[in-house]
Amino acid sequence: MARLPYKKTLEEFDFTFQPSVDKKVIHEMATMSFVYQAVNLVFLGPPGVGKSHLAVALATAALSQGYSAYFVNVAELMDELKRAQEENRLNARMRKYLRPKLLVIDEVGYLPFDPVAASLFFQLISTRYEQGSVILTSNKGLGDWGQMFGDAVLATAILDRLLHHAHIVNIRGASYRMRDKMRSGVYGSPAREGSATV
Numbered sequence: 001m002a003r004l005p006y007k008k009t010l011e012e013f014d015f016t017f018q019p020s021v022d023k024k025v026i027h028e029m030a031t032m033s034f035v036y037q038a039v040n041l042v043f044l045g046p047p048g049v050g051k052s053h054l055a056v057a058l059a060t061a062a063l064s065q066g067y068s069a070y071f072v073n074v075a076e077l078m079d080e081l082k083r084a085q086e087e088n089r090l091n092a093r094m095r096k097y098l099r100p101k102l103l104v105i106d107e108v109g110y111l112p113f114d115p116v117a118a119s120l121f122f123q124l125i126s127t128r129y130e131q132g133s134v135i136l137t138s139n140k141g142l143g144d145w146g147q148m149f150g151d152a153v154l155a156t157a158i159l160d161r162l163l164h165h166a167h168i169v170n171i172r173g174a175s176y177r178m179r180d181k182m183r184s185g186v187y188g189s190p191a192r193e194g195s196a197t198v
Contacts, residue, residue: 048175051137109140
């Protein structure tokens, strides 16, 4: 019922490969004190660094400790809420995402929000504020959220509620998916191969 996309645990996370992630902090999160206190977790970093792995592992830990949890990709979430609004059943659909003690929203930032989606996302975050925990993963730095939502004022309002009671984990490292290829020399980072750097 939590709709976790796969099974991942903290024991499977390679902290040596991602030294920017503090193992003690993550294991403290696994006690679920943040869920008890309705605190949010925000995992930031480029693709492939383990944000979704940590989010799923912590949701798994929450379930094992008797907390309700629900996982959703942000694109699916927005499609569902927009469709519900068009069909005049937004309140009923919103309850689906307000009910769990822990809501995991994955992959925020890969696609821009249109004005309707941005407004609905604000409603969700605002309604869950101090009522339940959110784990959010994003490839965008917080300074880019105004552009992502197409509205700096709305982005500020979302961040104000999301971050008021939150732990932010900024993961700086290489992609797990490319780890073996990089180690074997088959694939280097885009910068090393002559691609434009940011």
